[in-house]
Amino acid sequence: MSLRTKIMLYVGITTLCLLSIFYVIFRSAILNNYETMERNDSREGMKRILYSYFDEYRSLGSVTLDYASWDDTFDFVSTPSDPRKAESYVSGNFTDSMFANVRLDIAVLLDDGRRVRYAKAYESELRHALPYPQTFIDTLFRRYPNLIAGPQSSGTVGLLLLDGKPIIAASYPILTSNNEGPARGTLIFARYLDEEFVRYLSEKADTQISFLPAGQASSAVPAETETIRGPGMRDFSFWTVADASTIQSNVLLKDVLNEPAVVLQFSAPRELYRQAERSIQLYMVFFLLAGAAFFVIVNVIWQRLVFSRVNRLKWEMKSIRTERDFSMRIHVGRNDEFAQLEKSFNRMMASLETAQDEIKYQAEYDPLTRIANRNGFFKFMDRMIEESLPARRPFTVLFVDLDHFNTVNVSMGHHTGDLLLRKAAGRLRGVLREGDFLCRLGGDEFCVVSPEDGRVDEREGLAGRIKEALVEPIDLGGGRFHSVTVSIGISLFPEHGEDAESLLQHADAAMLDAKESGRDGYRRYTEQLEKSRLRKSRIEQLLKRAAANGELRLHYQPKWDVSADKVAGVEALLRWDSPELGAVSPLEFIPAAESTGLIHEIGEWVIRAACRQYLAWRSDKPDLSLVVAVNVSGIQLLTPGFAEKMCRILQEEGMDPRAMELEVTESFAIEKFGEVTEVLTRLREEGFLLSIDDFGAGYSSMKYLCQLPVQCMKIDKALIDSLGEDLRHQIVVSKIIEMAHRLQLIVVAEGVETLEQLEFLRFHQCDQIQGYFISKPVPADRVFSFAAS
DSSP, rough: OOHHHHHHHHHHHHHHHHHHHHHHHHHHHHHHHHHHHHHHHHHHHHHHHHHHHHHHHHHHHHHHHHTTTTEEEHHHHHHHOHHHHHHHHHHHSSOOOHHHHHOOOOEEEETTTOOOOEEEEEEETTTTSSSHHHHHHHHHTTTTTGGGGGGOOOEEEEEEEEEEEEEEEEEEEOOTTSSSSOEEEEEEEEEEEHHHHHHHHHHTTSSOOOEGGGGGOOSSSSSEEEEOGGGGGGGEEEEEESSSSSEEEEEEEOOOSSEEEEEEEEEOHHHHHHHHHHHHHHHHHOOOOOHHHHHHHHHHIIIIIIHHHHHHHHHHHHHHHHHHHHTOOOOOOOSSSHHHHHHHHHHHHHTHHHHHHHHHHHHOTTTTTSSSHHHHHHHHHHHHHHHHHHTTTTTTEEEETTHHHHHHHHOOOOHHHHHHHHHHHHHHHHHHTTTEEEEEETTTTTEEEOOOOSSHHHHHHHHHHHHHHHHSSSETTTTOOOOOOEEEEEETTTTTTTSSHHHHHHHHHHHHHHHHTTSSSSEEOOOOHHHHHHHHHHHHHHHHTTTTTTTTTEEEEEEETTTTTTEEEEEEEEEEEETTTTEOOOOHHHHHHHTTTTTTHHHHHHHHHHHHHHHHHHHHHHTTTEEEEEEHHHHHHTTTTHHHHHHHHHHTTTGGGGGEEEEEHHHHHHHHHHHHHHHHHHHHHOOOEEEEEEETTOOHHHHHHHOOOOOOEHHHHHHHHHHTTTTHHHHHHEEEHHHHHHHHHHHEEEESSHHHHHHHHHHHSSSSEEEETTTTOHHHHHHHHHHHH
C-alpha cells in the first residue's frame, strides 16, 4: 500500500471517527436535554392530575362532613328507630338526585354501636339504584375498621380496595350542627374510580388518565423510583416508562392503610424527542458534507506539498540503485524538512563505504573486548574443520566461563563488569600462542581454539595457564579485584565432534560439570559426563510428574530410645521408584528438585503424607507415642511464609505440631544463621520439635549452636562409624553428648550399625540411636511392629 493511500485512508478514518464521536456526543447531549424536558413535563402534568384527583377527595369530604353535622342526621342515629321519622329523613336527604348530583356511589350510616342504620348503592351515570352494598360493608368492617369513627375520632378521606377495585371513601363522625358530641355514629360516602370517574377526571385535568390496581399495572413498580410532591405536602412514588413514540407517567397511590393500592397513569406522545431526532439528522447531513469537503482539501494539500516531493525523491533513489553508483547525489530542493532529508541521504551515501566496513567488522568482532564474537567463532571453526578434516588433524576447544560474574555486575555495576571483561580478554590474549584463536561467545563466556602440537597434556597446560593468568589481581579503575576464577570445559576434534556446534556444545557441558563440582577448575568432555548430564536432565523432566503419578513414597526409619528401650519416633525418608529410571537415589533427585523449584510441591506432599500416616497409626493404637521427623530443605525453610504454611498444613490434616519434628542440616543453619534462626523461632513457638541434622559433618560452631532455638541434635554418621577403633572419635562423640546435655538438648546418634557402637553410646547416655543396627528405612506397614513394642 502506497504512502499516499495510507495517509488518505488514515485521514478518512480519522474524519469518520471524529464525526462518529461528535454524533454520539451531540446526540447524547441533545436527547438527554429533551428527555429531561419530557420528564419535567411529565412531572408537572402528574402534579396537575394529582391536584385534580385530590380535589375529588376534598369535595367528597366536604359533602360527607356536611351531612354528618346535620342535627337531623344526629337525631336519626341517636333516637330509637321510628319508621316514620326514618322514612322521612331518608327520603328527604338521600334522594337519587342527591347521589347523581354529588356523583355518590355508596352511602352508609352507622350508629355508635356500629350497627348499620342506612346503606345504599347507586349508579350515578345510569341513574338507578344498585343492590344493597353488603360487600362494601363487609370489607369496611374486616379490612378498614379505622374508617368507623370512634368517640374522639375526626374525619378520614382515603382510598380503599373493594374486590380489587379502587374506591374513594370519606368517613366522618356524626355530631350536631354545633359540632358537639359525643359522636352518635359514622357517616361514610364513597365513589368508585370507574370509567365515568376517570373520564370526568381526565376532562378536568385536560389529560387522558387511567387507574390500575398496583398489582395489575402494565408497568410494575420498579425497585427505585423518584418522589413527587403533591397536595398537602405529601410525597408520592413517581416513575416514567418511555418507548419510541410515547412516554408514560406513573404515580403510586396508597390506601388508608398506607399499602400500595392504585397506579395512576397518563401517557403523552414524544413530540419533543422526535423533533430532536429530526434536528440531529439535519445536523449530521451538514457535518458529513463538511467532512467530505475537509477530506478533499486535505488531499489536495498533501498532494502539492508532500506527495510530489516524495515521488521525485523515490525516482532519484531508484536511479542510484539502478546505476549502482554511490557517487551520485539526489537533488536538494527548497529549504524545508524534505531538503534536510535529502542532505542527510547525501551524507549517508558519502560515508556508506566506511560504514559497510564497520558493519562487517561488528558482524564478526565483539565491540567491548575487540576480539572475535560468536559469528566470528563459527566462521573460524568452519575453516579450521575444513583444513583439519582430511588428515583428521586434532585441535582443542576450551570453553571459558568467569565464575561469579553476575555478582560483580550486581554489587559493583555493569560498568565495572564491562571493564572486567576487557581486562579478562587481555589476560587471555597474553597466554595464547601463535595460531590460537580467542573469541567472546557472549556475557562472561569466552572460547579458545588451539591446534594440537603432539603433546597430550598441552590442552590441560593451556587451561592451567588461563587459570593462572586470571587469578592475578585485576585493576578495575582504582580498585583491585582479587577473586577472578574460571570454569573451563575442554572438547577435542575429531574425538568429540566433527562440526562446530557439537564441539562447542560438548565443551559447554564439560564447563558446566566443572562449575557444579565447585568452580575454579577444568574438565575434559567424556561420554560418562554426557550420560550424567542427560540423566540429570531426564530426572528433572520425570520428577515434574512423579508425585501426580504416585511414584513417590515414604519409608520410615525408627529412632530407638536407649534408656526406655523402645521406639521413640520415626524419620520419614523420601523414595522415588520411576517406571523409566527405576529406584532413583535422593542424592540425585533432591538437588534436581531444589534447582527446578519442585522442592516446594514435593516438600508439601511429604509433610501431608507423613501427617496422614501418623494419624493412621494413632487410629490403630490410640495410646501410641511417636514423633515423626521430616527433613526440611533450606530452600523450603527460607521461603516467605514457611512457618505459616506448615501450621496451615497440619491444621488441615488434623495433626498436633508437637508430634512433628523438623530436621535442618547444620551446615545450612550456620550459613544462613540469621534468617534460619528467625524461622525456627516461629516454628518452635507453634509447638514443632526442631533438630540440627548431620552435626559434626561440617565446621561446627559452638557459638551458633548455643543460639539456635532447637531441642535436638543429631550426630552425623561419619563420627559414629569410627567409634570402635578411633579413640579421638570416641572423645569427640562423648564430649558432644555431654555438651548437648548441658545445653538441654536431646541427642540422637545416626548410622549406628554395630553392638559396640550401641554400648558406647549407651555408656555415655546418648538419648536415642538410629541406624541399620535397629532397622533400615522400611514401609509404613512394617514400622507399626516397632512402635507397638
